[in-house]
Amino acid sequence: MKNGTTKIWGYKLSRKNKAIKKKGKKGAKSGIRPGVFLPYAVAVFVLISVIVFSAMSLRHYFLNSETFRVKHILVNKPSAAVFRNGEASLDKRYVGRNIFTIIPSQVEILLRGEYPHLKMIRVRRVFPDTIEVDLVSRESFACLDAAGGVVVDRGGMILSVGETPKNLVSVKGVNFFLSRPQPGIVLKARGVEDALGVIEIILKKQKIRRGDLEKVDVSDRNNVWVTVKGVPVNLGNDDFAKKTDILGDILADPDIDLGGIRYIDLRFKDPVYSYKRS
Numbered sequence: 600m601k602n603g604t605t606k607i608w609g610y611k612l613s614r615k616n617k618a619i620k621k622k623g624k625k626g627a628k629s630g631i632r633p634g635v636f637l638p639y640a641v642a643v644f645v646l647i648s649v650i651v652f653s654a655m656s657l658r659h660y661f662l663n664s665e666t667f668r669v670k671h672i673l674v675n676k677p678s679a680a681v682f683r684n685g686e687a688s689l690d691k692r693y694v695g696r697n698i699f700t701i702i703p704s705q706v707e708i709l710l711r712g713e714y715p716h717l718k719m720i721r722v723r724r725v726f727p728d729t730i731e732v733d734l735v736s737r738e739s740f741a742c743l744d745a746a747g748g749v750v751v752d753r754g755g756m757i758l759s760v761g762e763t764p765k766n767l768v769s770v771k772g773v774n775f776f777l778s779r780p781q782p783g784i785v786l787k788a789r790g791v792e793d794a795l796g797v798i799e800i801i802l803k804k805q806k807i808r809r810g811d812l813e814k815v816d817v818s819d820r821n822n823v824w825v826t827v828k829g830v831p832v833n834l835g836n837d838d839f840a841k842k843t844d845i846l847g848d849i850l851a852d853p854d855i856d857l858g859g860i861r862y863i864d865l866r867f868k869d870p871v872y873s874y875k876r877s
Contacts, residue, residue: 681736715783755786772818790817806847835866
């Protein structure tokens with residue numbers, strides 16, 4: 600053989616008896632052969648077309664089927680007063696619409712703007728044709744003696760204007776001047792915060808019942824007055840918790856005739872009593 604090689608049993612050996620690899624034929628390539636590529640591409644195209652067509656058909660069905668048109672809106676609320684005219688408004692907006700086009704979070708934002716006195720609003724879709732709304736109202740905490748009565752919750756949010764519920768503590772000394780209070784506004788005035796804070800402290804102590812606490816007057820920032828069982832009490836402007844304990848003991852003392860007391864002053868170390876003239 601040429602170049603000093605010998606062919607034995609089909610192998611070419613060099614003089615050092617090392618096998619020499621055969622070179623592949625020109626034009627041989629790995630992968631899909633030209634005759635197979637076209638049917639493979641057609642099959643992939645057909646599969647993708649079927650998937651896209653099926654998805655579009657399903658979308659058209661879900662968005663246009665009568666099955667998914669809203670027929671019922673259920674509202675779970677504590678009372679009719681907290682959502683006055685709300686159900687009729689929801690029916691007008693959403694009954695007949697496709698349930699997939701109604702986004703619960705957007706409905707919640709809309710309702711919060713229209714009913715700010717509600718503490719919690721939760722909207723959910725119940726397939727195939729129902730929208731359910733859960734409402735939790737804020738709790739009335741006190742009534743400001745202004746603008747015909749302004750009902751607020753513990754955080755100072757205005758819940759209603761123009762009413763004076765008898766079961767709420769009356770707060771005097773809060774003025775709105777030229778502005779008119781509107782439901783949904785949170786009052787941050789110092790007098791309001793002081794009054795609501797005093798009410799909360801007194802009620803949490805549980806030495807004075809809610810029905811016995813009649814009035815809180817914050818007209819004088821240095822002297823917060825409360826009226827308990829018909830007796831005015833000056834709490835000053837600090838240490839309300841300790842003074843509430845003292846007041847509770849006074850009210851529970853059977854030897855003290857509250858009917859003969861004109862007012863009680865708790866600004867000092869010992870309570871000061873002012874009695875009515877006989």
